[in-house]
Amino acid sequence: MCGLVGFLQPGSFNAAAGEAQLRRLSDRLVHRGPDDAGGWVDAAHGIAIGHRRLSIIDLSPAGHQPMTSASGRYVLAFNGEIYDHANLRSELAAAGAAPAWRGHSDTETLLAGFDFWGFEATLQRASGMFAIALWDRETRSLRLARDRAGEKPLYYGWQGSTFLFGSELKALRAHPAFRAEIDRDALLTYMKLGYVPAPLSIYRGIFKLMPGTTFELPAQSAPSTLPAPVSYWSLKEVAERGLSAPFTGTDAQATDALESELRRSVLQQSIADVPLGAFLSGGIDSTTVVALLQAQSSRRVKTFTIGFHESDYQEAQHAAAVANHLGTEHSELYVTPRETLDVIPSMPVMYDEPFGDSSAVPTHLVSRFARQHVTVCLSGDGGDELFGGYTRYQRTDETWRSLSRIPGFARGLLSLGCGAYARSSRTSASGWKAGRLALYLSARTADECYAARIFQLANADELVLGSTGRSGLRGISAGLASGNLYDRMMYADAMTYLPDDILAKVDRAAMAVSLETRIPLLDHRVVELAWRLPLHMKVRNGVSKWLLRQVLYRHVPAALMERPKMGFGVPVGEWVRGPLREWAEDLLQESRLEREGFLNARRVREQWQSHVSRASDAGEALWQILMFQSWLAAAEPTAHAGQAA
Numbered sequence: 001m002c003g004l005v006g007f008l009q010p011g012s013f014n015a016a017a018g019e020a021q022l023r024r025l026s027d028r029l030v031h032r033g034p035d036d037a038g039g040w041v042d043a044a045h046g047i048a049i050g051h052r053r054l055s056i057i058d059l060s061p062a063g064h065q066p067m068t069s070a071s072g073r074y075v076l077a078f079n080g081e082i083y084d085h086a087n088l089r090s091e092l093a094a095a096g097a098a099p100a101w102r103g104h105s106d107t108e109t110l111l112a113g114f115d116f117w118g119f120e121a122t123l124q125r126a127s128g129m130f131a132i133a134l135w136d137r138e139t140r141s142l143r144l145a146r147d148r149a150g151e152k153p154l155y156y157g158w159q160g161s162t163f164l165f166g167s168e169l170k171a172l173r174a175h176p177a178f179r180a181e182i183d184r185d186a187l188l189t190y191m192k193l194g195y196v197p198a199p200l201s202i203y204r205g206i207f208k209l210m211p212g213t214t215f216e217l218p219a220q221s222a223p224s225t226l227p228a229p230v231s232y233w234s235l236k237e238v239a240e241r242g243l244s245a246p247f248t249g250t251d252a253q254a255t256d257a258l259e260s261e262l263r264r265s266v267l268q269q270s271i272a273d274v275p276l277g278a279f280l281s282g283g284i285d286s287t288t289v290v291a292l293l294q295a296q297s298s299r300r301v302k303t304f305t306i307g308f309h310e311s312d313y314q315e316a317q318h319a320a321a322v323a324n325h326l327g328t329e330h331s332e333l334y335v336t337p338r339e340t341l342d343v344i345p346s347m348p349v350m351y352d353e354p355f356g357d358s359s360a361v362p363t364h365l366v367s368r369f370a371r372q373h374v375t376v377c378l379s380g381d382g383g384d385e386l387f388g389g390y391t392r393y394q395r396t397d398e399t400w401r402s403l404s405r406i407p408g409f410a411r412g413l414l415s416l417g418c419g420a421y422a423r424s425s426r427t428s429a430s431g432w433k434a435g436r437l438a439l440y441l442s443a444r445t446a447d448e449c450y451a452a453r454i455f456q457l458a459n460a461d462e463l464v465l466g467s468t469g470r471s472g473l474r475g476i477s478a479g480l481a482s483g484n485l486y487d488r489m490m491y492a493d494a495m496t497y498l499p500d501d502i503l504a505k506v507d508r509a510a511m512a513v514s515l516e517t518r519i520p521l522l523d524h525r526v527v528e529l530a531w532r533l534p535l536h537m538k539v540r541n542g543v544s545k546w547l548l549r550q551v552l553y554r555h556v557p558a559a560l561m562e563r564p565k566m567g568f569g570v571p572v573g574e575w576v577r578g579p580l581r582e583w584a585e586d587l588l589q590e591s592r593l594e595r596e597g598f599l600n601a602r603r604v605r606e607q608w609q610s611h612v613s614r615a616s617d618a619g620e621a622l623w624q625i626l627m628f629q630s631w632l633a634a635a636e637p638t639a640h641a642g643q644a645a
Contacts, residue, residue: 002065003032003511004077004133005166006049007175008142010220015043021175026050028171032079032511035059040066040075040135045219047135047142051077054514056376057085059273062103069111070099073138076114079167080130080152081518082106083268088113088125119143120214120232127268127523131209133165140219148233149382149522150198150211150499153507157206161223164206168508169352172206179205180635184467187354187598187628191460194356194624197500199229202353202631211235211499233524236480239491242531243483254537255550257529259292262551265523266292266378274375277302279366280330282318284389284545284552284561286380289520291326291555293378300329302374306366307334308570321560333369340365340570341579348631350512355631356456356624357501358572364509371515381502382521385494386530387545388538392453393489399440400449400485408444415441422458432616435459446485450492457621463600486535573619576626577612584608584622587629596632599625 005025022039030037033052041048051065066077082088085106092098092109097116102108106128113122119134129151134143144165146154155172156165162177172178183204190196198208209215213229247254270276270293278290280303294301303323307316316332323330343361348354350364370377384390403411418438425431439452457463479488503519510517520526530538533547540546552561576584586592588608593601604625611618 002054002077002079003029003052003167003171004050004065004079004131005029005164005171006047006077006133006142007165007177008048008163008217008219009046009161010163010223012044012046015041018043018048022048022050025166025171025174026052028174029167031514032167034514036064038065040068040077042135042137045140047219049075049077049133049135054375054516056081056272056274056516058103058105060103063105063107065107067105067107067111069115071115073136074111074114075135075137076107076111077133078107078110078130079132080128080147081269081516082110082126082128082130083265083271083523084127085109088122091125092116119145120230123214123232127525129518129522131167142217142219144209144215144217145232146209146211146213148212148235148524149503149519149527151503151507151519151522153504154209155201155206156209156215157201157203158224158226159205163217163221163223169201169203169206170349179203181205182598184464184598185470188460188464188467188469190354190356190628191457191464191624192455193496193501194456195497195501195504196353197496208500235491235494235527238528239480239487239531240482242528242533243480243487245532246534247529247532247537251537251547251550254533254547255554258526258533258547259551259554261523261526261529262288262520263292263296265520265526267296268523269378269518269520270297272376275302275373276376276378277304277370277374278328278378279303279370279380280305280319280323280328281380282315282320282322283380284548285383285521287322287556287561288383288548288552289378289380290322290328291552292520294326294328295555300327303328303330304366304370304373304377305330305332306362306369307332308340308362309334309336318560318563322556325556325560331369331373333366335362335365337575337579341575344580344583345630346512347627348634351504351508351631353631354624354628355505355508356620356627357505358570358620358623360505360509361570363505364512367510367515367517368513371510371513375514376516376518377510379506379517379519380521381506381519382498382527383545383548385490385498386521386527386538387548388486388490388535389544390489390493391544392450393486393539393544394542396446396450396453396489397485399453400443400446403440403443403449411441415439428610428615432458432610432618447479447488447492450485450489454497456624459603462603463625465598465600484535486539571619572623573611573617576619576622577614581612584626587626587633598628598632 018041029052033054035055036053039050049066066075068075088109129147131152131154132145159177164172166172181204186196186200212233213231215229280286280290305319415438418434422431422435435458443449480491506517537547590601607618610616
């Protein structure tokens, strides 16, 4: 796990100046790589690549990056892990294509693969999480790549005549060419979802590389030239192939197949030259990962959980019971509201973009706690999107069945009526509910009904000033051509919510303390198997993650696991009324909102006053607004340039 950054200036630049600039950019990523730093500059061809290293595999200087291939053709900066790189080395040796290895890092393995198989063919063979920047000295072109699930971040884009790329926006912002112009359509999308989905970023002209794609830019490209990314692995193709040729075996055969794939993934992802542990919340996903990890380990696995004193947010005792049964070396940290609140000011700097998921706070706290003991942690993310785990899936299905009984013209009239009532009763609880109901009634399809369900702010279009009204909801609008509603909802979440909220949350929260996280459920072979499983093996008789539970119950008694699903959030609604009220009031001053010019000050104040007076409960919606305001306040001075509404 590391951080990378670089820039391409077609033509050439002064070598000394370029090297100094690259160091400034790389220094912004020291949290991602505190163990080593490196830079490679070819000023004559206008390219500079920087790297910060968190040493996980091959701790020796032989793993230093940027690394040049044995042929001398390629220069690579790599963030992530290739879990099967030992197998790739064996394949290269069998083909007589192995170089004289300098060390045992997966970076060197990738470069040997690029030399022999080529760029995309190597990525297709590799199993792992990664963001890659590769300079081809022969073709004089830059190639970027991102892993299949989107576990590792990679930003890129033109700023004037300079092309920037890197792991985090804070590194790109350090370049003098960075303009930091806020994209108001991206802001609108953020207000609807609580995160900025790829390929958008909060800044105009800067994009996130889509998962499973590569991007190539020749050195002499004209500024603003952006070739389309090319897929080397497509979730849409995987999903449609799985739906057209589903698994036909028995329940027992499906359980065996899933456990086999998960065992292999967990075992591969437990390889490290540094201490390794696992997050354990006590839920289905993390418990499955820990159970399979402990079953294949000769030592007690180190597990970590975080506890809250508020009973509504408490799962630590369940995690402790699971850990006791599995025999792990378990550590738990109970945090006070004060400790939790103290983290909030660091969120904007940690995430670089507005990020409205309140569970980012406890995720960072448990990462910080785990980092005191280990350098790598396995996580159980991904199970909900693969095995139908979210309760909103069932609720959306029920809602759409009810709405479908109402004729379309009647739904349209009711939607208009609810919308009108919502606008006239904005400060009441019934007004907020009417606004949400208007969204559901306006849905023409089941997919639009799901979009209404996941929108965090029903009045986002009224809140954001200066947008065109377009938003980047690609996972929903570019859905599957086949499958039932559950399939399409899981696909939409896997394309948007999973990479751009869940995985972004875990990556930034953990890397802020130099902790590598690995996610066995998102191994591409596990994902491909999951999409072959028919729905009745995922959701059965109202029980979600049915098949995943069958694997788990081979290791943990069902009685330990049968309880209502709990989130990993914090009570932000009460906090902004109480201990955070002064902070929130400052960020939501009407004069401040009007001066900044991004949000409708009157609408924000109405929502704030309604929540504070307890006329409505708008805690989560206000949290999104506050996270944008907090991010805006923390942004560097240039972030306010060229943004007048």
